[in-house]
Amino acid sequence: MSSPLITVFLRGGLDGLSLLRPPGDELDRARGGDALPAAGALPAVAGWTLHPSATALSARAGTGKVAFLPASGVPGVSRSHFDAQAAVERCAPTTESTGFLGRALSAGPVGSSPFRGVAVGQPQTPALLRGSTDVVAASSLSRIQLRPGGGVTSTSMAALWRNDRGPLASSATGALTALARSGGIQVPPGADEAGQLVALFGAGVGAEVGVVNIGGWDHHNQIGLVDGSFDRLVTQLDGLVETLLAGIPGVTVLVLSEFGRRVAGNDSGGFDHGRGGLAIVAGDRVRGGVAGDWPGLVDLDEGDVRTANDLRCLVAEVGERVLQVDPGRIAPGAPSTRFGVLV
Amino acid sequence: MPLELDRRQVLAALAACGVTAACRPVAPPPPLAPVATIRPRPVPPPPTTTTTVPAGLPAGLPLARRFSFGPTPDLVAGAAAGVDAFFDAQLDPRRSEHPATSALVLDIDAAWAAAATVPAAGDAAAMGARRRAAATAAWSRSIALSAWSNLQLRQVAADFLSDHLHVSIAEQPSVFLVPTYDDQVIRAGALGRFADLLLASARSAAMLVYLDNASSRADRGRTPNENYSRELLELHTVGASGGYDEADVVEVAHVLSGWSLDPNTRRFVFRSAWHDLGPLERGGDVLGWRPSGGGVADGESFLNHLARRPATARFLCWKLARRFVSDTIATDDPLVADLATTYLREDTAIAPVLRHAARRSDRWGPKVRRPIDLVSAALRAGGPVPTPEQFRAAQPQLRGTLDTLGQLPWDWPAPNGYPESAGAWSGAGAMIARWNAATAAGTGFGGLPLHPGPTPRGLLGHEPGPALATAVRSVRGEGAIRSLTFASPEFQLR
Numbered sequence: 016m017s018s019p020l021i022t023v024f025l026r027g028g029l030d031g032l033s034l035l036r037p038p039g040d041e042l043d044r045a046r047g048g049d050a051l052p053a054a055g056a057l058p059a060v061a062g063w064t065l066h067p068s069a070t071a072l073s074a075r076a077g078t079g080k081v082a083f084l085p086a087s088g089v090p091g092v093s094r095s096h097f098d099a100q101a102a103v104e105r106c107a108p109t110t111e112s113t114g115f116l117g118r119a120l121s122a123g124p125v126g127s128s129p130f131r132g133v134a135v136g137q138p139q140t141p142a143l144l145r146g147s148t149d150v151v152a153a154s155s156l157s158r159i160q161l162r163p164g165g166g167v168t169s170t171s172m173a174a175l176w177r178n179d180r181g182p183l184a185s186s187a188t189g190a191l192t193a194l195a196r197s198g199g200i201q202v203p204p205g206a207d208e209a210g211q212l213v214a215l216f217g218a219g220v221g222a223e224v225g226v227v228n229i230g231g232w233d234h235h236n237q238i239g240l241v242d243g244s245f246d247r248l249v250t251q252l253d254g255l256v257e258t259l260l261a262g263i264p265g266v267t268v269l270v271l272s273e274f275g276r277r278v279a280g281n282d283s284g285g286f287d288h289g290r291g292g293l294a295i296v297a298g299d300r301v302r303g304g305v306a307g308d309w310p311g312l313v314d315l316d317e318g319d320v321r322t323a324n325d326l327r328c329l330v331a332e333v334g335e336r337v338l339q340v341d342p343g344r345i346a347p348g349a350p351s352t353r354f355g356v357l358v
Numbered sequence: 359m360p361l362e363l364d365r366r367q368v369l370a371a372l373a374a375c376g377v378t379a380a381c382r383p384v385a386p387p388p389p390l391a392p393v394a395t396i397r398p399r400p401v402p403p404p405p406t407t408t409t410t411v412p413a414g415l416p417a418g419l420p421l422a423r424r425f426s427f428g429p430t431p432d433l434v435a436g437a438a439a440g441v442d443a444f445f446d447a448q449l450d451p452r453r454s455e456h457p458a459t460s461a462l463v464l465d466i467d468a469a470w471a472a473a474a475t476v477p478a479a480g481d482a483a484a485m486g487a488r489r490r491a492a493a494t495a496a497w498s499r500s501i502a503l504s505a506w507s508n509l510q511l512r513q514v515a516a517d518f519l520s521d522h523l524h525v526s527i528a529e530q531p532s533v534f535l536v537p538t539y540d541d542q543v544i545r546a547g548a549l550g551r552f553a554d555l556l557l558a559s560a561r562s563a564a565m566l567v568y569l570d571n572a573s574s575r576a577d578r579g580r581t582p583n584e585n586y587s588r589e590l591l592e593l594h595t596v597g598a599s600g601g602y603d604e605a606d607v608v609e610v611a612h613v614l615s616g617w618s619l620d621p622n623t624r625r626f627v628f629r630s631a632w633h634d635l636g637p638l639e640r641g642g643d644v645l646g647w648r649p650s651g652g653g654v655a656d657g658e659s660f661l662n663h664l665a666r667r668p669a670t671a672r673f674l675c676w677k678l679a680r681r682f683v684s685d686t687i688a689t690d691d692p693l694v695a696d697l698a699t700t701y702l703r704e705d706t707a708i709a710p711v712l713r714h715a716a717r718r719s720d721r722w723g724p725k726v727r728r729p730i731d732l733v734s735a736a737l738r739a740g741g742p743v744p745t746p747e748q749f750r751a752a753q754p755q756l757r758g759t760l761d762t763l764g765q766l767p768w769d770w771p772a773p774n775g776y777p778e779s780a781g782a783w784s785g786a787g788a789m790i791a792r793w794n795a796a797t798a799a800g801t802g803f804g805g806l807p808l809h810p811g812p813t814p815r816g817l818l819g820h821e822p823g824p825a826l827a828t829a830v831r832s833v834r835g836e837g838a839i840r841s842l843t844f845a846s847p848e849f850q851l852r
Contacts, residue, residue, distance in 0.1 A: 138764040153787035166838030179847040189786030235585040282580040283573040
């Protein structure tokens with residue numbers, strides 16, 4: 016039986032080295048004054064430490080329920096945001112147009128619920144969920160209802176769109192199905208994206224996977240590790256992950272980004288696009304620790320952390336263990352390496 | 359000493375930006391301003407053109423619908439006279455803006471001016487208010503001009519370019535610079551030469567801040583900022599498969615190092631003391647271009663070179679074809695090659711490429727209206743140009759609607775601009791948002807004037823299908839007739 020999975024995608028390229036510090040003075044030697052200060056960093060696992068604003072994550076890590084995969088990425092992708100995001104969301108050869116969550120859903124009970132895969136924050140379906148028709152993407156889950164007044168009702172829309180064969184025909188069918196089934200989702204007023212997902216998974220409407228994005232990680236300038244942009248985003252991420260872990264029984268939270276950032280800073284007080292980044296898996300089923308190989312900060316790949324750990328293998332493992340999906344389906348072409356982060 | 363200003367000082371000055379040149383809200387285009395910076399030369403008709411109008415649609419409707427934000431009767435009549443007549447009328451330098459539209463945009467800009475003059479140094483609440491005012495001006499002037507500009511061809515080109523050369527209002531301090539960028543760079547250059555537009559964009563305060571080139575310095579072994587150089591190649595010109603590599607990204611960052619802003623005027627300044635040619639100084643080329651001694655002229659020469667690369671022609675024309683011809687057109691489609699030939703022959707002029715695409719209606723595939731297009735079409739069909747007061751009353755519902763639909767103008771958070779294809783704008787959640795937008799538009803978003811006596815025929819510009827005809831017979835009230843029409847399958851298409 017599968018259990019809930021929420022994927023948090025950090026758009027723009029998380030500077031993993033400023034969220035999770037390797038043990039000792041390795042980071043200070045590589046980054047000098049641009050490094051996340053060791054003072055004030057919070058304990059994670061095995062001598063690795065977390066950014067001071069990741070308080071809840073640090074506490075969870077202390078209970079052994081958070082796994083970190085540094086130096087991770089999809090091997091061989093460019094430093095382009097858009098190529099790298101596509102590669103991570105696809106986790107498959109470039110000939111494939113579907114996302115790994117979409118493929119996972121298409122392996123399960125297709126048609127059982129329109130809410131099997133839900134993305135909140137924007138109505139564009141993320142590439143992660145492509146390949147499944149049981150998907151709702153919405154700017155807010157409180158808006159899965161029709162505005163009263165006027166002639167637009169479920170009945171009138173069903174009649175108006177019944178015989179349509181245009182490019183939005185299946186969207187209309189999906190909308191009517193979602194409207195018919197959304198009544199149980201009680202979103203508290205003002206709930207943020209995590210709160211909406213908690214409401215969704217508590218509603219018993221057949222939700223299996225959720226997606227939420229946090230943007231703004233493209234720190235080419237003034238990264239703001241303390242009282243700045245990075246600090247605020249870590250606070251936001253920490254709160255979001257904690258809300259999900261505390262609010263959705265049995266949930267596994269997978270935090271991904273398209274790439275890590277360059278080890279050395281540029282002259283704008285930021286870090287340009289790099290390669291090996293940081294992924295995080297948290298939840299009751301997680302075997303905590305720092306997983307994979309750590310290539311260190313001396314032997315670099317054109318100035319970047321090496322992509323020592325294949326994200327596709329992590330996705331395959333999450334698919335197998337959390338969603339009960341054949342790894343060849345969720346991450347076709349991925350090596351058979353497993354990081355052992357899930358029980 | 360201005361040359362020693364660092365990144366922090368430049369940005370601090372910008373963040374405090376009040377009554378300054380770059381932040382000063384801009385006047386709307388003067389009513390009699392030239393519409394085209396160059397006159398298009400006639401394009402020879404392509405060999406396989408057909409002018410077949412899809413069965414049942416009035417002549418001129420498909421063209422007017424695809425090259426405007428909604429077919430008004432006069433646009434359709436103009437388009438019925440043919441592609442050249444339609445384009446010539448839109449490009450006629452004597453074509454003027456509607457006075458009511460000019461007044462509306464002037465009011466939007468004035469509201470931003472008022473907010474921008476509030477002293478805000480160090481006051482977080484005032485800064486927040488100013489940021490919201492800037493964002494409001496940016497999306498409002500964009501939606502107002504889409505809906506009510508008489509210069510529709512300019513606006514559809516500007517809409518395309520607002521994605522192609524995107525700057526986001528979701529970030530600050532760039533949000534403060536977008537209204538000016540929209541007016542003086544994007545709209546001003548939308549029908550001119552792409553080479554000119556690319557240079558104007560590279561020198562604009564908005565782009566310099568958004569993609570961080572303002573702080574990029576390479577002197578004395580410093581590491582320049584790669585953000586703009588990478589997106590310049592990947593998004594603005596040759597595209598990801600344009601034949602460059604990581605070393606080229608670094609070299610371009612050096613070529614453009616020192617392209618910055620004067621924090622007092624918020625205008626472009628070349629800081630020669632920050633500039634260093636880097637690896638290219640020792641020889642070599644970037645995409646076939648070689649420097650001639652460094653300095654600002656090298657950067658200008660490189661941008662000119664980029665705009666004229668065959669890879670840029672193909673990439674830009676492929677994107678234009680996806681917008682105006684078909685979602686499914688491939689990069690190696692012969693039509694893309696034809697458009698690219700026109701682009702290069704016409705010295706990177708945009709309007710002749712649009713005209714060429716308009717002539718190839720034989721290749722047009724179905725295009726789903728993106729949200730800005732959908733809302734603008736409903737506004738154009740629903741009522742006359744509002745007064746500034748009426749528009750202000752509608753702003754909250756308009757903003758909420760566009761936001762829920764996922765396309766508040768200029769709000770896309772990444773530099774690649776809003777996605778193009780129907781796949782990005784469909785799905786169950788998007789459809790519900792479209793239906794709710796139709797309900798809001800049916801009653802004028804809580805403030806806009808509406809034409810009385812609406813009919814599906816009048817709102818669509820053509821006869822409704824049987825389902826819509828049946829649906830409107832079963833409802834009462836003008837709002838319901840409008841809403842059902844706006845929510846219908848036929849209204850979702852361009």
